[in-house]
Amino acid sequence: MDYDRLVTVIRQLALEAGDRIMEIYNVDDFEVKVKSDDSPVTEADEAADAIISAGLRAAFPDVTLVTEEQAASHSKHAETFLIVDPLDGTKEFINRRGDFTVNIAYVENGVPTRGVVYAPARGRMFFTRADGSAVEEDGPFHKDTPGILRAIRVSEPDNTALMVVASKSHRDQATDDYIGKYAVKDMKSAGSSLKFCLIATGEADIYPRVGRTMEWDTAAGDAVLRGAGGSTVTLDGKPLAYGKREQLHDSDFANPHFIAWGRRDEEATENDLKVSFGRD
Structure with missing residues (x-):
């Protein structure tokens, strides 16, 4: 290409x-x-x-x-x-x-x-x-x-508090429960793939999504975030993958729940994700 x-x-x-x-x-x-x-x-x-x-x-x-x-x-x-x-x-x-x-x-x-x-x-x-x-x-x-x-680059991690960005139209209790695990510096709402971009620019640190999304919802924002030094991982701590077909429990191109991050400690975050969602 x-x-x-x-x-x-x-x-x-x-x-x-x-x-x-x-x-x-x-x-x-x-x-x-x-x-x-x-x-x-x-x-x-x-x-x-x-x-x-x-x-x-x-x-x-x-x-x-x-x-x-x-x-x-x-x-x-x-x-x-x-x-x-x-x-x-x-x-x-x-x-x-x-x-x-x-x-x-x-x-x-x-x-x-x-x-x-x-x-x-x-x-x-x-x-x-x-x-x-x-x-x-x-x-x-x-x-x-x-x-x-x-x-643009993601912000340096703040070990004391996080700036969180969450969905305007799809906010739910599961998301709030996850956010509640952290010391939150502040929280902002944004629609669409702008949430990825706010992390990419350093305006936010984390975007948790425990609701349904499709790959076309996330791919472009995820590309921008990765290009700015961030990452998007599943609840098992694995990178969110694209081109998912013939999934056993969901339709083609459907995403699992995920967390989009700025800079982070990889090992600490993976352990935290597993504990947060009861996946030890």
Whole structure:
């Protein structure tokens, strides 16, 4: 893969999709439908998916593409693939809370190695460069020429207290119970894949997710976090893997529960995870 070209294309497509999303977001009313899994979908999801899918298929016709909105795209097995959530945080979009993102990622052998997360209503753009490192781009954003790029890194660990970021729309008691194990410096809520990016920039230290997610929800944010020196692990302390198919107890591309971290003590964290969730 030509990573320079990949990064250029996914950044441009994220901006194009974000522009279309905002056009729909700013109208007085838009249609909301319900998918077969009872989750909402809007015309913005579908329009953004069309833009991104067409662009990726034109640029990388030989790379398998998986998108949330196209069930037929999930049929082909591949170790290396592109994965897209054209509008992550649809509930945030419907409720006009602004915390929604465009997510595009490239997965190699189960690892999201390149990705872009664009939050058009927040004016924030995060992506991995060709070398895999993570940056935040300062707006205003222009499709053909990136603006000022700032390298981002996760914060140094604070052994006394953590800054926690948690979901706005999917907060539950299990999450609160896990957070309650720690001395918490402060807590903030964020929607969509922005939670990964807040850890990547050092604005938060930990994002625990003990609810259901799919790979297209997490891959791009996870790529940015890994590029900034962070990690995402399952409750057994193993790196969150991608391309999960034919799972015994869940559907294709469904994630197990996970914790996204900034810098951490690997051995201490793995032991802590097992104790926290009764897995000794």
